[in-house]
Amino acid sequence: MRKRELSWKTRFWAVVRYELLWNIRKKKFLGVIVVAFALATLSLALPVLLSNMIGQSLSQNPNYVVSTGAGIGGLGMFLFAIVIVMNSISGEFESGTIVPLLTKPVSRTMVFLGKLFAALITLLSAYAVLFIYMAVGGTIVYGLQNNLHLLPLSLFGTILSTFLWIAVVLAIGALSKSSLIAALGTFGIFIALTISSPIISIFSDQAWILNYVPGGGTTGYIAGVKPQTPYVPGIAISTGTDNIAANLINYALYPSSNVTFFKMSALIGQSQQLIELYTESLSIVLLRSIAVALAYIFGFLLISWYAFKRAQMLE
Amino acid sequence: MKLAIETIGLTKRYGSLTAVSKLNLKVEKNTIHGFLGPNGAGKTTTIKVLVGLLKPDEGTFKVLGQEVHGDMPDVRLRMGYMPELPKFPKHLRGWELLDIYGRMYGMTKQERVEQIPKLLDMVGLKGREKDFVGKYSKGMQQRLGIAQALLNEPELVILDEPSLGLDPVGMVEVRELIKEIAKEGRTVFLSSHLLFEVEQICSHVAIINRGELLISDSIQNVSNKLSKPSTMQVEVAKPSNKVVEAVKKLSFVSEVTQDGNKLIIELKTHDDVRAQISQEITKAGEVIVSMSLKEQTLEEVFMQLVTKSQGGRAE
Numbered sequence: 001m002r003k004r005e006l007s008w009k010t011r012f013w014a015v016v017r018y019e020l021l022w023n024i025r026k027k028k029f030l031g032v033i034v035v036a037f038a039l040a041t042l043s044l045a046l047p048v049l050l051s052n053m054i055g056q057s058l059s060q061n062p063n064y065v066v067s068t069g070a071g072i073g074g075l076g077m078f079l080f081a082i083v084i085v086m087n088s089i090s091g092e093f094e095s096g097t098i099v100p101l102l103t104k105p106v107s108r109t110m111v112f113l114g115k116l117f118a119a120l121i122t123l124l125s126a127y128a129v130l131f132i133y134m135a136v137g138g139t140i141v142y143g144l145q146n147n148l149h150l151l152p153l154s155l156f157g158t159i160l161s162t163f164l165w166i167a168v169v170l171a172i173g174a175l176s177k178s179s180l181i182a183a184l185g186t187f188g189i190f191i192a193l194t195i196s197s198p199i200i201s202i203f204s205d206q207a208w209i210l211n212y213v214p215g216g217g218t219t220g221y222i223a224g225v226k227p228q229t230p231y232v233p234g235i236a237i238s239t240g241t242d243n244i245a246a247n248l249i250n251y252a253l254y255p256s257s258n259v260t261f262f263k264m265s266a267l268i269g270q271s272q273q274l275i276e277l278y279t280e281s282l283s284i285v286l287l288r289s290i291a292v293a294l295a296y297i298f299g300f301l302l303i304s305w306y307a308f309k310r311a312q313m314l315e
Numbered sequence: 316m317k318l319a320i321e322t323i324g325l326t327k328r329y330g331s332l333t334a335v336s337k338l339n340l341k342v343e344k345n346t347i348h349g350f351l352g353p354n355g356a357g358k359t360t361t362i363k364v365l366v367g368l369l370k371p372d373e374g375t376f377k378v379l380g381q382e383v384h385g386d387m388p389d390v391r392l393r394m395g396y397m398p399e400l401p402k403f404p405k406h407l408r409g410w411e412l413l414d415i416y417g418r419m420y421g422m423t424k425q426e427r428v429e430q431i432p433k434l435l436d437m438v439g440l441k442g443r444e445k446d447f448v449g450k451y452s453k454g455m456q457q458r459l460g461i462a463q464a465l466l467n468e469p470e471l472v473i474l475d476e477p478s479l480g481l482d483p484v485g486m487v488e489v490r491e492l493i494k495e496i497a498k499e500g501r502t503v504f505l506s507s508h509l510l511f512e513v514e515q516i517c518s519h520v521a522i523i524n525r526g527e528l529l530i531s532d533s534i535q536n537v538s539n540k541l542s543k544p545s546t547m548q549v550e551v552a553k554p555s556n557k558v559v560e561a562v563k564k565l566s567f568v569s570e571v572t573q574d575g576n577k578l579i580i581e582l583k584t585h586d587d588v589r590a591q592i593s594q595e596i597t598k599a600g601e602v603i604v605s606m607s608l609k610e611q612t613l614e615e616v617f618m619q620l621v622t623k624s625q626g627g628r629a630e
């Protein structure tokens with residue numbers, strides 16, 4: 001019987017390896033990757049097809065890649081979070097595979113951190129490939145692209161936003177020990193916020209509340225900068241935790257700009273009126289969304305860690 | 316006496332149900348100690364507490380001389396555990412699983428390369444190590460469970476119902492395997508509800524029912540302490556009153572009855588007195604045709620104990 005020294009690093013990487021092999025072999029994960037690439041391809045190819053159909057050449061857009069990022073919206077982030085971690089803790093409790101794992105000489109905290117780190121690596125790899133794919137595709141379709149050096153910033157923002165949903169899934173999973181409840185619970189929160197956010201954002205003068213909940217947040221406009229349509233006063237931005245990537249890019253491009261928030265007035269005749277509510281700097285909007293995301297991530301991860309550490313194997 | 320396991324007043328409750336009650340158990344080092352009890356007696360709960368999957372409500376316990384409080388990976392480093400009907404992640408191949416667990420034990424690459432093929436061969440999984448665990452039968456997962464419990468060459472091996480779910484051939488193989496493990500100087504603590512299994516392979520036994528320890532000692536001592544005096548059956552050529560009276564006079568004989576050519580001799584002792592009895596019968600001028608000693612089996616002792624602990628009612 002040999003005496004062995006417990007090396008923190010060796011054991012931690014063993015847990016990461018255990019989890020990574022699971023992540024990349026999950027059918028759900030592979031399915032989402034395929035769908036994400038299919039959608040990315042569609043978003044690149046569709047404008048080309050449509051412009052060919054109407055006989056017009058597609059105009060060059062040197063800002064396409066930097067403004068689109070990986071093209072992953074709130075729903076995409078939510079789906080990535082679900083498929084990566086919905087089984088991480090709860091699934092192991094359900095199947096009983098957690099028993100041999102927890103009886104190895106690794107602390108529960110290390111198992112938790114290893115699982116989290118594996119989720120980060122999986123997410124980073126998937127998003128990085130998607131970003132590169134979009135960058136190459138965007139350059140082919142829309143010509144040479146500007147500000148490609150900002151893409152790592154966008155990647156960071158997208159990961160941070162997705163990690164909030166990962167933390168929510170983990171917390172619900174660790175508390176319920178059920179993958180189904182983890183997925184459905186997070187979906188419920190996501191849907192509730194997705195439906196209520198635009199309604200509150202447009203019609204209520206209390207839209208600031210949305211700055212402090214996960215999701216899209218409220219909508220404001222960077223006044224005077226390239227209005228996208230004649231009906232809006234500037235570039236539309238969303239203030240929520242799902243939009244950190246876009247806001248990082250906006251801040252890098254327009255660092256000293258302000259964001260103005262409006263609410264929709266009651267219908268007057270046939271036209272609607274925008275009533276200005278307040279204005280704040282883009283840097284505040286950005287920092288607040290990052291701080292809120294970090295607070296939620298920390299809070300939910302703390303809950304999951306505590307529930308995991310205290311969990312007893314009753315069955 | 317060096318102890319591998321020592322529990323003092325160990326109590327575990329599930330709500331209002333007391334699964335283990337004030338358990339004082341001592342398992343000597345270098346023994347095969349069976350943990351016997353009917354279904355629901357508290358065997359698995361006790362084991363789960365010992366390996367850190369459950370927290371006791373009262374009492375303390377030591378494993379390999381170290382008092383265990385909370386999550387202690389360094390204690391688990393010195394022990395191996397096979398859960399009842401073990402479940403392993405389906406996405407890993409047999410060897411991958413052992414390799415990852417080996418890393419968690421801090422085994423070097425060299426150690427893993429040497430140990431894993433040896434164990435796979437030992438448990439009869441050689442040739443199937445590259446298959447995913449999801450393709451393994453229940454019996455193969457059970458064998459993999461034994462292999463992972465022995466991976467780190469542990470001082471203490473805890474096996475929870477090791478032959479559950481195995482076919483008869485597999486059960487025999489597992490028993491032989493356990494005997495081999497013990498020969499290497501390890502302590503084996505195994506729970507079972509199969510009396511003959513414990514009787515065949517264990518040197519010591521602890522019997523538990525309804526969470527209470529009924530007895531813990533060597534198999535021989537348990538039988539001696541609890542079994543009723545043995546009965547000897549002697550077939551003689553021509554039985555006579557003279558022989559019956561002669562045997563009755565022996566100090567260790569309590570009763571002699573005659574059944575045809577057979578003398579049924581009730582003994583007061585557990586000692587082997589066949590020589591004295593045959594001498595007395597021969598001296599009385601009789602010819603012995605056959606002689607057999609009927610001793611109480613562990614099964615009878617077990618039933619006697621369990622029935623007594625349930626207030627005389629066998630369930």
